[in-house]
Amino acid sequence: MISELSASFGLMLGLEPFLYILIGTVSGIVIGAIPGLNGAMLVALTLPLTYGWDPLHAIAILVGQYVGSISGGLVSATLLNIPGSPSSMMTTLDAAPMARKGRPLRALQLGIIASFVGGVVSWVALVFLSPPLAKIALKFGPHEYFALVLAALMLISSLSEGSMLKALISACIGMIVALPGLDTITAQPRMTFGFSQMMAGFNLLAVLLGIFAVTQLLSDAGRDLRKAERVRLDVKESFISLADVARQGVNLLRSSLIGTWIGILPGVGGSVGSIVSYVTAKNMSRKPEEFGQGCDEGVVASEAANNATVGGALIPMITMGIPGSIIDVILIAALTLHNIRPGPLLFQNNAEIVYGFMSTMMIANILMLVVMLFGIRLLAKLIDVPSKYLVPVLLVLCVVGAFAVNNRVFDVWVMFAFGVLGLFFRWLKLPVAPFVIGFILTPIAETNFRTALILSRNDLLDFLTRPVTAVLLAVSVVVLFLPLFRKRRPA
Amino acid sequence: MFRKPLMAALTASLMLFNASAVSAADYPSKPIKVIVPNGAGGSTDIVSRLVAQAYTSELGTELAIVNMGGGGTSIGAMEAAGSNADGYTLLSTHEAFLTSSALGVNTMGPSSVRPIAQVAKEVIVLAVQKGSDMTSLDDFYAAAKKGHTGDSLNIGISPGAANHFFSLSVLSAIDHDVTFVPTGGGASTLKALMGGTINAGTFAVSESIEAIRSGDVVPVALFNDERHPDLPDTPTASESGYDINVGLHYVWYAPVETPDDVVSILAEAMTRTVSDDAFEKSLVERSITPAMMTGSELEEALGSRYAQVEELAIKYVVGQ
Numbered sequence: 054m055i056s057e058l059s060a061s062f063g064l065m066l067g068l069e070p071f072l073y074i075l076i077g078t079v080s081g082i083v084i085g086a087i088p089g090l091n092g093a094m095l096v097a098l099t100l101p102l103t104y105g106w107d108p109l110h111a112i113a114i115l116v117g118q119y120v121g122s123i124s125g126g127l128v129s130a131t132l133l134n135i136p137g138s139p140s141s142m143m144t145t146l147d148a149a150p151m152a153r154k155g156r157p158l159r160a161l162q163l164g165i166i167a168s169f170v171g172g173v174v175s176w177v178a179l180v181f182l183s184p185p186l187a188k189i190a191l192k193f194g195p196h197e198y199f200a201l202v203l204a205a206l207m208l209i210s211s212l213s214e215g216s217m218l219k220a221l222i223s224a225c226i227g228m229i230v231a232l233p234g235l236d237t238i239t240a241q242p243r244m245t246f247g248f249s250q251m252m253a254g255f256n257l258l259a260v261l262l263g264i265f266a267v268t269q270l271l272s273d274a275g276r277d278l279r280k281a282e283r284v285r286l287d288v289k290e291s292f293i294s295l296a297d298v299a300r301q302g303v304n305l306l307r308s309s310l311i312g313t314w315i316g317i318l319p320g321v322g323g324s325v326g327s328i329v330s331y332v333t334a335k336n337m338s339r340k341p342e343e344f345g346q347g348c349d350e351g352v353v354a355s356e357a358a359n360n361a362t363v364g365g366a367l368i369p370m371i372t373m374g375i376p377g378s379i380i381d382v383i384l385i386a387a388l389t390l391h392n393i394r395p396g397p398l399l400f401q402n403n404a405e406i407v408y409g410f411m412s413t414m415m416i417a418n419i420l421m422l423v424v425m426l427f428g429i430r431l432l433a434k435l436i437d438v439p440s441k442y443l444v445p446v447l448l449v450l451c452v453v454g455a456f457a458v459n460n461r462v463f464d465v466w467v468m469f470a471f472g473v474l475g476l477f478f479r480w481l482k483l484p485v486a487p488f489v490i491g492f493i494l495t496p497i498a499e500t501n502f503r504t505a506l507i508l509s510r511n512d513l514l515d516f517l518t519r520p521v522t523a524v525l526l527a528v529s530v531v532v533l534f535l536p537l538f539r540k541r542r543p544a
Numbered sequence: 545m546f547r548k549p550l551m552a553a554l555t556a557s558l559m560l561f562n563a564s565a566v567s568a569a570d571y572p573s574k575p576i577k578v579i580v581p582n583g584a585g586g587s588t589d590i591v592s593r594l595v596a597q598a599y600t601s602e603l604g605t606e607l608a609i610v611n612m613g614g615g616g617t618s619i620g621a622m623e624a625a626g627s628n629a630d631g632y633t634l635l636s637t638h639e640a641f642l643t644s645s646a647l648g649v650n651t652m653g654p655s656s657v658r659p660i661a662q663v664a665k666e667v668i669v670l671a672v673q674k675g676s677d678m679t680s681l682d683d684f685y686a687a688a689k690k691g692h693t694g695d696s697l698n699i700g701i702s703p704g705a706a707n708h709f710f711s712l713s714v715l716s717a718i719d720h721d722v723t724f725v726p727t728g729g730g731a732s733t734l735k736a737l738m739g740g741t742i743n744a745g746t747f748a749v750s751e752s753i754e755a756i757r758s759g760d761v762v763p764v765a766l767f768n769d770e771r772h773p774d775l776p777d778t779p780t781a782s783e784s785g786y787d788i789n790v791g792l793h794y795v796w797y798a799p800v801e802t803p804d805d806v807v808s809i810l811a812e813a814m815t816r817t818v819s820d821d822a823f824e825k826s827l828v829e830r831s832i833t834p835a836m837m838t839g840s841e842l843e844e845a846l847g848s849r850y851a852q853v854e855e856l857a858i859k860y861v862v863g864q
Contacts, residue, residue, distance in 0.1 A: 104584070105584075191739075194739075194741060195741070234614075234615070235615060235649065235704070236703075237703065237726055238726050239703060239704075239861075240616060240647060240649065240704025240705070240708075240861075241647070241649070242615070242649060249618065249619065249622060249651065250619065252614060252615030252616075252618055252619055252649065253613065253614020253615045253619050254614070256614075390583075390584070390585075391584075392583065392586060398735060459611065459612050459613060460610045460611065460612050461612060461623075503726070504725060504726055504727070507723060507724075507725055507726070508698065508725060510723070
């Protein structure tokens with residue numbers, strides 16, 4: 054493993070892959086820093102460009118964007134008191150007050166260093182947990198896979214922000230949208246309403262572009278963020294001292310581990326990771342009253358955790374083909390475009406891809422640290438780009454991207470339809486993550502369930518007599534009914 | 545105010561009309577679009593691109609491969625069939641086009657296109673797990689027959705796709721009782737066979753040769769008129785007394801109304817392409833068998849293949 058990993062580092066540090074990682078990381082940081090634009094949108098927009106590329110180059114730019122966009126949100130969180138991306142929501146609580154008190158550079162530097170540490174800790178988990186997990190997953194048959202996917206769907210619904218009922222509704226809509234197309238067992242068209250174009254179902258990328266990019270652009274079109282009060286970065290401030298960072302050692306490690314663990318859970322990414330870690334840091338602090346007033350701990354907890362979710366989320370994606378976060382869904386789409394199937398066999402069939410993910414993530418982390426520490430003043434200027442320039446350009450890119458997947462205009466209409474659906478989601482306050490995860494996991498669940506039944510000769514009892522399957526199904530049931538019991542206890 | 549753009553649009557559409565009515569004398573005078581009704585990176589896509597590369601120099605024009613996957617090849621195939629019949633939109637596909645038509649998924653069917661040329665074929669092999677009791681086609685049939693002892697055989701297929709029909713053709717020799725497991729296309733079915741989820745499957749030699757050489761799966765029989773150069777020790781079905789001959793044939797089509805002279809220009813250029821030694825070698829290296837065929841011979845062959853697929857579809861799939 055170590056030799057493959059170092060070989061992969063050698064490969065990805067070559068001129069071309071390195072440039073892709075650099076472009077990816079920088080573009081991720083910039084888009085992450087601009088309020089309203091987020092990483093999922095950027096990755097979905099870039100994906101169609103990578104169509105004809107070497108898969109490793111595609112990974113280089115997309116993973117770079119993933120790492121960069123999670124980190125970039127820090128800038129506007131600090132200077133504008135607006136999270137640049139959802140995952141830096143908790144960062145605003147302490148970074149913005151710190152900036153107001155005249156220490157904006159300190160807040161940014163602390164956040165950048167915490168982001169880096171979070172990335173490194175979760176990278177270690179990715180490297181050492183993935184191979185054994187893949188070996189376990191390799192033994193999974195259709196029964197186990199179905200139970201695993203079901204448990205994943207339940208977990209994402211219970212963990213996403215807001216009420217579980219809304220999350221379940223969102224997941225169900227995603228599952229329904231996944232149904233049209235050719236039936237996986239009889240190969241007959243279903244729910245196509247007589248349209249032959251519907252026989253391929255809804256294209257994953259068209260749906261993702263619609264619900265992430267188009268929705269965002271449509272609701273951004275009328276907004277003007279320049280009115281937001283903005284902290285200038287022209288104060289003279291010295292570089293943060295090593296002692297200040299060292300004082301955060303325990304907090305850094307704890308927040309990174311929390312972030313990694315939250316990342317591993319399917320479908321929940323940076324935002325939940327930083328909330329959990331922030332609350333934990335506050336509860337364990339000796340001075341909890343300082344949280345929200347601009348304390349170091351708060352910035353560190355949020356930023357270390359949201360970056361740690363990146364490596365954590367890649368673990369189930371690489372080993373089992375189950376997305377750990379929304380951006381992972383898009384990464385899966387990218388791999389499928391290159392005819393690579395994420396899952397336990399990835400280690401055997403496309404080891405270079407697995408190690409490519411690992412080395413890229415580390416390189417992107419280091420690049421993020423360097424670019425952000427030294428380019429911070431430049432980045433601070435970028436968050437002022439008015440949306441009237443961005444929206445039209447990005448909308449055109451969306452159309453081109455949706456068309457390029459299958460060379461069909463139908464997919465472009467699908468994208469716009471889902472863009473409008475996304476607006477309804479916002480209006481009804483339905484979370485998007487369960488929808489996307491439900492959409493991508495339903496075909497996997499269905500095929501495995503029906504295959505399992507065929508293999509068991511239609512005996513449903515087989516699901517309960519297999520130990521792994523039974524445990525996973527039990528987890529799903531517990532997760533589903535847990536909120537009922539939680540409510541009885543006074544909070 | 546609107547007159548100017550209107551006139552421009554009229555002129556442009558007239559020019560378009562002229563372009564499509566152009567005679568075959570100067571064909572091809574612009575790039576040709578080739579629809580591959582599968583995603584990029586799969587075996588159909590790779591072979592189509594391989595052919596297109598060599599075909600370009602013979603035709604003297606660029607070929608643009610357009611991947612249009614989904615619906616078991618029907619979306620791309622119907623898009624091609626509905627295009628202008630001017631020779632500038634072609635379709636490159638194989639047996640999946642026939643199976644999706646027989647199942648009624650492709651509602652336009654084989655009569656919506658006319659064949660230009662058959663380029664090559666994939667020889668089909670029946671393979672079983674390493675260490676399986678089934679070492680010959682007779683063993684396989686004994687285990688698959690109605691009234692067999694023990695549990696029925698699990699056979700991996702992609703429902704409605706070519707490998708489903710190959711398995712059905714192989715089993716049509718007997719009165720069978722097996723369980724079809726939807727393991728998917730060649731690569732995933734191969735993995736299911738190695739992992740022990742299924743007992744047997746039919747594969748193209750090119751997609752299974754690695755696993756066969758490494759000993760992970762064992763070839764039982766070939767369904768071809770002769771043995772395969774890469775599998776000299778695997779007997780054909782006819783050697784065991786069963787007359788089963790199936791294969792995955794790469795065929796290029798044009799919309800049905802395409803003029804004869806355009807089709808013959810295309811067919812002649814394809815004949816020159818495939819007969820080129822370097823090109824032939826590139827196919828053989830990939831364990832693919834060159835199998836050039838054009839004209840009425842090809843139309844007859846496709847007719848009988850489609851009749852066979854239709855019969856199997858009615859007997860075993862649609863009837864169920």
